[in-house]
Amino acid sequence: MRVLITGANRGIGHGLAARLAARGDQVEATRRSALPDHLPGVTWHPLDVTDPASIQAMAAARGAAPLDLLVCNAGILPDKDQPLATGYPPAMWAAAFATNVTGTFLTVQALLPALRSGTRPRIALLGSAMGSDARAPGGSYIYRASKAAVLNLGRNLATDLRAQGISLGIYHPGWVQTAMGGPEADIDVATAVTGLIRRFDALDLADSGCSRSYDGQPVPF
Numbered sequence: 001m002r003v004l005i006t007g008a009n010r011g012i013g014h015g016l017a018a019r020l021a022a023r024g025d026q027v028e029a030t031r032r033s034a035l036p037d038h039l040p041g042v043t044w045h046p047l048d049v050t051d052p053a054s055i056q057a058m059a060a061a062r063g064a065a066p067l068d069l070l071v072c073n074a075g076i077l078p079d080k081d082q083p084l085a086t087g088y089p090p091a092m093w094a095a096a097f098a099t100n101v102t103g104t105f106l107t108v109q110a111l112l113p114a115l116r117s118g119t120r121p122r123i124a125l126l127g128s129a130m131g132s133d134a135r136a137p138g139g140s141y142i143y144r145a146s147k148a149a150v151l152n153l154g155r156n157l158a159t160d161l162r163a164q165g166i167s168l169g170i171y172h173p174g175w176v177q178t179a180m181g182g183p184e185a186d187i188d189v190a191t192a193v194t195g196l197i198r199r200f201d202a203l204d205l206a207d208s209g210c211s212r213s214y215d216g217q218p219v220p221f
Contacts, residue, residue, distance in 0.1 A: 002067055002118065004028040006049060006107060007074030008042075011178035012126070015193040016071060017042050028062065030074070049074045049103025050095070059110040067114035069200060072104045073126045077180050079142040093142050100146040105153060115166055122203045123161070123168040124196075125154045127211065127219075134220035151211060151221060158209035167208040171199055174214045187214075 001020075008017045008029035021027040021041035029039070030047035045061060048054040076099045078092050108123060115121040129135055131147025154170040161168060173192045175185040195214030203210070211219045 001025045001069060002028075002065070003069045003071065004030070004062075004067055004111065005071040005073055006030045006047060006103075011180065012173050012176060012189060012192055012196070013071075013073040014039070015189040016073065016196065019193050019197060030058065047074075049107055050098040052106055055103070055106045055110050059114075062114070064117070065114060066117040066119070067111060068118040068120060069122045069124065070108065070111055070115060071124045071126070071200070072107055074103060074107075075100045075126060075146075077140070077143045079140055082140075082142075084139075088141055093145075096142045096146045097149070100143075101149045101153060104150060105157075108157065112164075112166075116164060120204070121166045122200065123157070123166060124200050124203070125150055125168065125170045127151050127154065127170040127172055129172045129213065129219050132211075132220050154211075155209050155221075162205060162208055165205070167203050167205050169199065169203045169207065169209075170211045170219075171196055172211075172213045172219045 003020055003025050005013050005017050007013045009031035017027050017029040018039050021039060028043045028045060030045045032048050045058045047058045076096055078096050079088055082088050104125060127150045128147040130144045131151050151170050154168055158168040173196055174187045175181055176192045177183055177185040177188050192214050199212055211221060213219055
């Protein structure tokens, strides 16, 4: 399988790239800086998903090579523990939506030609249960709003891409022990990665538009 994963320099993206390469998939991965390769079997591309020119340059650099799976993992959580009365500045909203939403859409858009020539082409958007309208414990308004937008984006893309034979799923990786999730999170990266890869492998047109957790449970809209 030919895979491209965005935001793979650490955390879940790094774990996915390592695991997929280890099982023999052809893995391309992105990070913001063009550092030396540090994962065996992984081809790296510099990419800043907030910069449309960077997205176009990445797509042009990899050329017309077919792509079977695109994993849009790049994302930020800038507003943890922001105070309601004085926090959540406009620039923080702009940065989160540029990364989590606009960057995701433009990456999908730029790589559609490669996906169209892939085998059983699939797109996996890394969402979050924090974006579910059915779960509203408060706080993290920017992140929650951006992940709600990712869910809506994914559902609509799934509709439009179905006729082209491209499947799309939106996946909650769990609360994971990463720099974003923190050490008190529920599961480690290995657990999240194992579950997510099972979901990616199972994704097909019959399930396109799904919203699922890493363990296969549906995440309510």
